[in-house]
Amino acid sequence: MAAKNKVWSGRIAGEVSPLMERFSRSVESDFLMWREDIAVNRIWAEALAEIGIFSTGELRSVLDGLDKIAAEMAANVFMFEAADEDIHVAIERRLTEICGETGARIHTGRSRNDQVATDARLFLKRRSADWLCEITHLQETLLRMAKAQTRVILPGYTHWQQAQPILLSHYLLAIFWGVDRTIDRLQNYLHQIDLCPLGCGALAGSAFPVDRQRIAQKLGFREASPNSIDATGDRDFCSELLFIIATFFTLLSRVAAEMQIWNTLEFSFIEFSDAFATGSSMMPQKKNPDAMELIRGKSAAAIAAANQLLILQKGLPLTYNRDLQEDKKITFAQLEEVILATAVFREALSGARFNAEQMEKALEPGLLATDLADYLVKKGMPFRKAHEVIGKIVQHSIAEKLELTDFALEQFKKFSDLFTEDVFEILKFSSSIAQRNVPGGTAEKAVREQIVRAEKNLQK
Ligand code: ARG
Numbered sequence: 250m251a252a253k254n255k256v257w258s259g260r261i262a263g264e265v266s267p268l269m270e271r272f273s274r275s276v277e278s279d280f281l282m283w284r285e286d287i288a289v290n291r292i293w294a295e296a297l298a299e300i301g302i303f304s305t306g307e308l309r310s311v312l313d314g315l316d317k318i319a320a321e322m323a324a325n326v327f328m329f330e331a332a333d334e335d336i337h338v339a340i341e342r343r344l345t346e347i348c349g350e351t352g353a354r355i356h357t358g359r360s361r362n363d364q365v366a367t368d369a370r371l372f373l374k375r376r377s378a379d380w381l382c383e384i385t386h387l388q389e390t391l392l393r394m395a396k397a398q399t400r401v402i403l404p405g406y407t408h409w410q411q412a413q414p415i416l417l418s419h420y421l422l423a424i425f426w427g428v429d430r431t432i433d434r435l436q437n438y439l440h441q442i443d444l445c446p447l448g449c450g451a452l453a454g455s456a457f458p459v460d461r462q463r464i465a466q467k468l469g470f471r472e473a474s475p476n477s478i479d480a481t482g483d484r485d486f487c488s489e490l491l492f493i494i495a496t497f498f499t500l501l502s503r504v505a506a507e508m509q510i511w512n513t514l515e516f517s518f519i520e521f522s523d524a525f526a527t528g529s530s531m532m533p534q535k536k537n538p539d540a541m542e543l544i545r546g547k548s549a550a551a552i553a554a555a556n557q558l559l560i561l562q563k564g565l566p567l568t569y570n571r572d573l574q575e576d577k578k579i580t581f582a583q584l585e586e587v588i589l590a591t592a593v594f595r596e597a598l599s600g601a602r603f604n605a606e607q608m609e610k611a612l613e614p615g616l617l618a619t620d621l622a623d624y625l626v627k628k629g630m631p632f633r634k635a636h637e638v639i640g641k642i643v644q645h646s647i648a649e650k651l652e653l654t655d656f657a658l659e660q661f662k663k664f665s666d667l668f669t670e671d672v673f674e675i676l677k678f679s680s681s682i683a684q685r686n687v688p689g690g691t692a693e694k695a696v697r698e699q700i701v702r703a704e705k706n707l708q709k
Contacts, residue, residue: 254332256341256356267331273571276329278578279336283322285371286336287315289364289447290344290355292467296448296459297357307351314347315340335574336368337361358457359450362481362569366446369577370486371468374442376584377490381435383591384497385707388428390599392703395421399693399700402678403518403608404616409510411613414678417603419691422699427500429706434493442486445470449477452568482568484558487580491555494587498548501594505541508598512538517607525597540597544590554583612678614653618643620681621653621672628667638665 255265291312298308318340321327333339338361345352395418405415445465448455454477461473474480511518521538529535557579561572618639625635642664646653654676661668674680686692689699 254330255334256338270331270334273334273574275335275574275577276333276339278581279365279368280329280339281581282368282372282577283327283336283340284319285368285375286340286364287319287322288371288468289367290340291315292464293359293447293459294355295467296464297354297457299460300458302354302357302457303351307354310348310351311344311355314344314352317347318343335361335365337364358455358459359447360452360481362451363446363449363455363477366449366481366483367468369580370442370444370446370470373486373490373580373584374439374469376581376588377435377439377442380584380588380591381432381439383588383595384428384432384435387591387595388425388432388707390595391421391425391428392700392707394418394599395425395696395703396700398603399696401603401605401608402612402682404612405691411611411616413619413685413691414612414616414681415691416682416693416696417605417608418700419696422696422703424500424504425703428497429703431493431497431500434496438486438489438493440471441489443471444474444480445472446474446477446480448473449480452478452481478567482565482570482573484562484573484576487576488555488558488562491551491558491580491583494583495548495551495555498544498551498587498590501590502545502548504598505544505594508541508601509538509545512541516611518604518611520602520604521597522600522602524600525593540593544594547586547590551583551587554579609678614676615643616678617653617676617681620675620684623684624672624675625665625667630665630667 255261294303294308294311294315297303298305303311318327321343327339327343329339330342333342341352341355344355398417398421401417402414403417403420404411405413405420445461445468447464447468448459448461450456465471465473508519510516512521521536521540523536525538525540526536527539529537558576561575561579565572621642622632622635622639625638626632630638642653642656642661645651645664646656658668658670658672661672675684683692683694686695688695690696
């Protein structure tokens with residue numbers, strides 16, 4: 250392909266290697282922004298008309314041309330050519346085919362550097378807002394599930410060892426608050442990204458006196474970006490989003506890992522619906538929790554992508570460098586992936602059956618050891634001493650193959666005089682739960698208060 254087909258053909262007369270052409274094409278990933286590119290072209294054309302670059306008739310012809318291109322794109326009949334490096338070149342090329350000379354004036358005072366930064370921000374604004382809807386939907390689902398499970402008790406684990414009893418709704422709300430932090434981050438992100446680079450040119454600002462604030466406002470941005478170098482070279486709006494995605498994926502991945510254990514025959518705390526499980530090609534008995542495994546698996550790429558974007562930028566001078574073309578491929582792909590993963594996680598979890606009976610069966614009396622120590626503390630013993638006394642009781646119970654709940658009062662008394670008949674009242678899982686009645690604790694009352702707080706959060 251000869252350089253004459255290129256937007257920069259005046260400068261470089263020699264032919265471009267087909268290899269180089271293939272290598273430098275980004276249209277496969279940036280065509281996703283065609284709607285945004287059309288919108289940006291439209292507003293730019295109007296800005297140019299305001300300063301006399303286009304007459305009213307010419308503006309009309311450009312806008313009609315852009316409508317035609319949009320229709321071709323929407324109908325999937327737009328013909329890309331080998332020389333269409335990216336979506337901006339493709340649309341400008343087609344506009345010039347349709348409008349001739351007039352179309353060839355659309356790039357006045359503009360660079361692909363401010364154009365691509367504007368398109369990308371618009372695209373990410375739109376899809377991040379879609380993701381925000383998905384996440385909010387997940388949050389509502391988690392809250393609904395938590396409300397339905399305020400009576401179910403299960404062992405809470407630390408180090409994968411039974412630690413203390415918790416309510417299932419308390420566990421589900423733990424996911425809710427992790428998701429809530431993602432929502433906060435995303436809302437802040439949507440504020441950060443809301444600046445319009447258009448009119449910044451290649452790096453130094455447009456030499457044509459376009460009204461940048463008006464352009465920003467027409468494109469739906471909060472305002473025009475304040476510095477043309479920063480506006481064209483900055484890609485924080487990609488790395489920041491990828492950080493949010495990676496953090497969110499990490500949360501889902503942790504829950505997914507736990508759900509896979511819950512799903513084992515040994516635990517049987519949860520069973521996924523057929524809609525979100527798959528079988529084995531070989532072993533007829535298998536029903537695998539693939540939705541959870543894929544979420545955990547895909548989180549690897551999300552974490553890598555956040556790293557990749559930072560590595561991509563770390564050695565670059567502040568202005569536009571072609572390296573930055575790699576940003577969209579990575580960021581767009583992860584955003585689509587996380588939108589899908591959010592929906593899958595929500596549907597898989599809400600469609601699963603929690604086995605309350607099995608959770609209860611799994612409760613070991615050892616879960617009450619802290620409550621026994623707290624009991625002695627309430628009778629006046631210093632905690633460190635109480636910890637030691639109960640530690641000895643636990644040792645004894647293991648040696649004698651007794652459960653803590655099998656001890657008679659006489660046996661407890663051998664370890665401390667402070668034990669009286671009322672010890673048996675605290676040796677129940679339900680009373681262990683009820684004891685933890687601080688805000689944020691697992692007591693049913695505290696969890697109900699937490700639910701009220703969660704509801705308020707959802708409304709904001
Ligand atoms: N396709 C390019 C990108 O996404 C557009 C900007 C190209 N600018 C340039 N000066 N070559 O980064």
